[in-house]
Amino acid sequence: MPDSLTKPKTVAVIGAGPVGLAAAAHLLERGLEPVVLEAGPTVGHAVRQWSHVQTFSPWEFNIDKAADRLLTSAGWNKPQPDHYPTGAELVEQYLEPLATRTPLKDRIRTSSRVTGIGRVGFDKVKTKGRETAPFEIRYENGKGADRITADAVIDASGTWFSPNPAGANGLQAAGEHDSHDRITYGMPDILGRDRARYAGRTVAVLGGGHSAVGTLIDLARLKEQVPATEVVWLLRATDRAKSFGGGTADQLKVRGALGSALAGLVAGGTIRTEAGFRVGHIDHEGERLRVATGAACCARAVTVDELIVATGFRPDLDFLRELRLSLDPALECPPILAPLIDPNEHSCGSVRPHGARELSQPEAGFYFAGMKSYGRAPTFLMMTGYEQVRSIAAEIAGDHEAAGKVELVLPETGVCNGPAPSASPADAASSCCAPAQPAVATSCCAPKAS
Template sequence: MNATVTDQLPVLVIGAGPAGLAAAAHLVERGLEPLVLEAGPVAGAAVREWSHVRLFSTWGEITDQAAEKLLAPTGWVKPDAKTYPTGGDWAEKYLQPLADVLGDKVRFGATVTGVSRSGRDRIVDADRETQPFVVHVAHADGREERLFARAVIDASGTWSTPSPAGASGLPALGEKAAADRVTYRVPDLKDPVVRSRFAGKRTAVIGSGASAFNALTSLADLARAEDGEGTKAVWILRRGISGSTFGGGTADQLPARGALGLAAKAAVDEGHADAVTGFRTEAIERDGDQLVLVAEDGRRLETVDEVIVLTGFRPDLSFLDELRLGLDERLQAPVELAPLIDPNQHSCGTVYPHGVKELSHPEEDVYLVGMKSYGRAPTFLALTGYEQVRSVVASIAGDHESAERVELVLPETGVCGGSGLFDQPDTDNQSDGGGCCAPAPALIQLGTNTQAPSCGS
C-alpha cells in the first residue's frame, strides 16, 4: 500500500463510549470514514455498568456538538440541559441513538487485540510513517480479523482495568484466589441480589477517593435500614486521616463532592465504619468463609466477609505495545499532557482544555483520548474529551489551524456539576452556569445514590 491508498482507509476508533462516538461524529462531519470497534454488545457498555449512578454533570455538559448535528435529522431531542442524568440515561438517550445513526460504522462485540504499522514492528524505521496501521480484532463469535486504518483513535477508557488492592500496585497475595469475595466497583445496593450480599456483613473498603466515600455512605445507609442490622464497614487507608481526608465539606466548590465527603465522615463518626490508617495491603488470606487482610508491616485485621477495592483505574496498553507511544512514566498519560493533569496539583477544575498538541506521540496519527488519555489520573470531564476529539480529528483531516485552536471555554472551577448525593435538580432554581458553578440540586437521603465517574468510555 502507498500513501495515497492509505489516505482512503478509515480512521479506526476503539470504543463506542462518549469520546469514541464523538470522534466518529467529528470524522463524519469532516467527510472522513470512521470505523468504531466496541468490545461490548451495545453503545456505552462501560457506562451501563454504572447505569444506576447519577452524573456530576448536567445534560448540557455531556453531549458533543458534532454528535448533536448528526442526531438532529433523526428527530432526536436533547434532554433538558439543566438536569442530571444517570449513567443509564446517558447510554439510552444519547449514546445508543448516536451509535444507531452511525449505523454500520460501529461494530459491536469486536475487541482490539493489537495495533501496529503494517509490516513494521516497533523497532523498524524504514518507511514507517507511510504504512497504514494494521489492527487485529477478535469478534464475539470467535472470528479473528485484520483491518487497516489511516489513523487510530483509542477511546477505550480505563473502566476495564481497575487497580488492585496491593499497595505496591500489584495484586495482593491471595487477591486473585479471593475473587469471589472481592469487587472493584461501588456496589448497587438497590439491587436485591447485591444488597443481600452485603447486608449484615462486615466489609473492608480499600481506597481514599470519592468511590470509597460512596461505598462507605452506601454501606452506612444499609446499616441504618431494617435489613442492614449487623452491617459494618472497615475503611482501609494507606495514609493517615487529616483535615483534608474528607474533602472540602461545605466549602467545596463542588457541592455534591463536599456533601459526599461529609457523608463518609458521618459514616465513621456514627460508628458504621471503622477507619484503619497506615495500612498497606500485602495479602488477603482465607479464614474459612471469611477473609483476613494482612499489611506490609505484618498487621492482621479482624476477619471480613467482603472486600471492596477502590484504588483507581489504569489504562490497558497491552494491545498498543508495537506502537511508539510517548507516555509519562508515572501517570501513563501523554508526556505533554501529564503535567497538566497531575492529581497532586490539579483537579478537574484546574485542567485547561487541550488537544492534538498535548495528545501527540512519536508514532504519528495515533491518539489516546478520553479517560484513557489521563492514564492513572482520577478525574476527567466529558466536555474536555469532546474538545480532545474535535482537535484530533481536525488534525487528521489536515486542518491544523483548527486543531491547534482551543474552542472550549470552561468555568473557572471546571464543569463537574452535581451528582452522587443529590437528586434531580429543581431546574427553576438552576443558573445558566451549569456544572459546579450552578446552585446545588436538592439534597436527598445520604447514601441512596452513588457518584459517577466524570466520563468514561
C-alpha cells in the first residue's frame, strides 16, 4: 500500500497558546500528526505578556477536554475547578505541563516565526489540482529560514502582537510612531514589573474594553500607594455605560465586578474621564506627551507622562498572502461568523456554537481558530476556541458527523446595551481585589480590548 494511504496526515498548527495546544491534542487523539510552530521562545508566549492578569472564568472553563485527557495520563494534578487563574498560573499549571509532559513535547517548535504559507507548486492564481497539493509553511527559527510541508493548516496564532493604534480612524495618529518611547500597547503590569514606569506619573489609558478597564483599576490601586499618580481615562465613546458592563447580572462574576469597580472609581473622582476623545495627534511636549483630538489649532488635548493604548487587536494576515481567503470586509473574520460577533450589534458575547464549517476557507484544508478567527471582534471566549479545534480536528480526520455536532454553552453577559450598574466608591474598593483580563472569550483566555 502506498505511503500516502498509510501515513497519518500532517497538520501544521500556528501558535502554541491555549487554543493551538488544544488543537494539537485533538489532532493527536484523531491519529493525525500535529506540528506546532510558535513564534515565541516558549509555549504560551502571548499569555506570558499578561501573566499578571486574572482570567474572567475559573479553571473548569479554561481546560480543553483532549488536553485534560493527555495530562491526566501523564499523572497531572488538575487545578481546583473553581479557582480563577492568572495568566502566569495558566502557563505554569496547564500549558507548560501539556507541552513538556505529554506526547506533544516532540511536536512543538518554539522560536519559529511563520513568514509565509502557500501550496507546493502553486501560486495564488493557479487552480487545477490545487486542493490536493500540500501546504508549504516557511518560518524563521533563529538559525535562518526553514520550511515544512503539511496536509492541513490551523492558524491559531492569535492577535496579541498586532494591537490597534491610538488613532481614532484605525490608522496611527500623527506622531504616534515617533512617540513610541512613551506609549505602551495592551496591559502593562502596573503593580509589578512596570510599577516604576507609572508610579507618581500622570498616565492616560485609551480604550473602553476589558483591557482598558483592568488597567485603569490597577492604576487606581497604584494611586492609593503613590498618591502623586494621576489617572486619565480617554474614551472614544461619549457614553461610559458600555464599559461599566453588566455588573451583578454578568454570569462571569469577575468580569462583572470589574465594571462595577470602575464605575465607583469614576464616581469617586479617582479616575478623571475624558469621554468622546478621538485621538488625532500625539506630540512630545518637553519630556511629556500631548495627546490631542482634531487639528492642532483647535484640538482638545491632555498632557501626560505615559499613554497606554488598549484599543483592541487585529489579525496579522501578511504571511497568508498566497492563500485564498474569504474574510468579512469589516471584521476580517470568516464571513459566516461576522453577523454573530459584530461589536456594532453585539456586546454580550452570546455566539452560536460553530466549528469547521464556519471556519473553513476557500483554500481547502486551511482553518482559522482561536482569537484570530474573530478578526477584530473583542468577544472571544477560550472555551469557544476549544470547541472550534475539536470540530476542525474531526473534519480533517474525515469524521464529518462529529465535526458537525458542535455544542457549547457560553456564559451570558446578562446585560447588553442596558444601563450601567450603580456602584459606590466603597463597592469599587471591595471589587478591586480581582484583577481584570482582556476580552478573551467574551473574556476568558487572552486579552483583547476595544
